[in-house]
Amino acid sequence: MSVCTSRFDETLAQRLIQLTESGLPLVEDPWTWLAEQLGISVESTLDLLKRLQAEGAIRRIAAVPNHYRLGYRHNGMTVWDVCDEQMPRLGELIGAQPFVSHCYRRPRRADWPYNLFAMVHGRSREEIDSYREHLRFLLGTASRADEMLVSSRILKKTGLRLASPRSSRSWLASEGR
Amino acid sequence: MELDELTARLIDRYQHGMPLCAEPYLEMANTLGCSEKELMACLQRLELAGALSRVGPVFDHSRAGASTLAALAVPAERLEQVAARISRYPEVNHNYAREHHYNLWFVLTGPNRRHLEQILEELEKDTGLVPLDLPMLTSYRIDLGFALGGHP
Incomplete structure (x- = not known):
């Protein structure tokens, strides 16, 4: 958070997080609703949202679907042992594929040789198998080994609650990291 | 849930980001070539079907302290x-x-790295299983959804 952010702004930002982190009500003018809740004007509310977005605290403002309920019941965590030198280029390439939702570089471990993770989703096992094949084609010989871990069950999936009652102040507003 | 053409376009276009203005739904409706009422009806149908996770800001988890992907190899029984x-x-949110062989995968998020290490140590002590601890090093794509290619 910016050091010049006033205490008042920080309190407002925390209120905004609490009010919106589980979603806005489906009304025609959601920002008017939020402005009323915050006790500020719609214009100030939009400015606050823009500031939080510019600072990176808000990643995006979007209509987030539940892909599972839309029939995308198959997900595969594809993992790859990619040559370190080529990782910057190949990570970007894999992350840019439209069927990939998450793509991260992670460390290798003693019994875990894979350093690139890409999540793929589809409506059938065949569909995600074909995505894996496509990633294999893109990575070519730069990947020495790969696996796809399909999920057999979702045991827990909740959106992260930043403003949980357990933390007296939002982590977003904490400093010194 | 089967998607009509308008709803599929709505998701494909706005799951990554919506206009940030006083009347976002009106602007979205104009872009999609429908009325604001039709657009709201799409969102309401999605919500009723449980197919809408939410509409609103998505906050950056990685700024909110520390997180890691962890895995355990747990005997089936x-x-x-x-x-x-x-x-x-x-x-744990996922x-x-x-x-x-590593059959249980979960994401840990907490105020700092030490907090996560304590949980992993506690788990190892309690279960006798050694967790894989795989924090993100670089993000090439992060939770932006994915295209609903080839929808009916």
Whole structure:
């Protein structure tokens, strides 16, 4: 958070997080609703949202679907042992594929040789198998080994609650990291 | 849930980001070539079907302290018990069984790295299983959804 952010702004930002982190009500003018809740004007509310977005605290403002309920019941965590030198280029390439939702570089471990993770989703096992094949084609010989871990069950999936009652102040507003 | 053409376009276009203005739905409706009422009706149908996770800001988890992807290789007969133990942590927001030697995968998020290490140490002590700890090093794509290619 910016050091010049006033205490008042920080309190407002925390209120905004609490009010919106589980979603806005489906009304025609959601920002008017939020402005009323915050006790500020719609214009100030939009400015606050823009500031939080510019600072990176808000990643995006979007209509987030539940892909599972839309029939995308198959997900595969594809993992790859990619040559370190080529990782910057190949990570970007894999992350840019439209069927990939998450793509991260992670460390290798003693019994875990894979350093690139890409999540793929589809409506059938065949569909995600074909995505894996496509990633294999893109990575070519730069990947020495790969696996796809399909999920057999979702045991827990909740959106992260930043403003949980357990933390007296939002982590977003904490400093010194 | 089967998607009509307008709803599919709505998701494909706006799951990554919506206009930030006083009347976002009106602007979205104009872009999609429908009325604001039709657009709201799409969102309401999605919500009723449980197919809308939410509309609103998505906050950056990685700025909110520390997180890691962890995995355990759990003997099949203990999977239920260990999975339940892990899901009880409020720091765990995803917990998936996967078909692999490492068959339990979960995401830990907390105020700092030390906090996560303490949970992993606690889990190792309690279960006798050594967790894989795989924090993100670089993000090439992060939770932006994916295209609903080839929808009916």
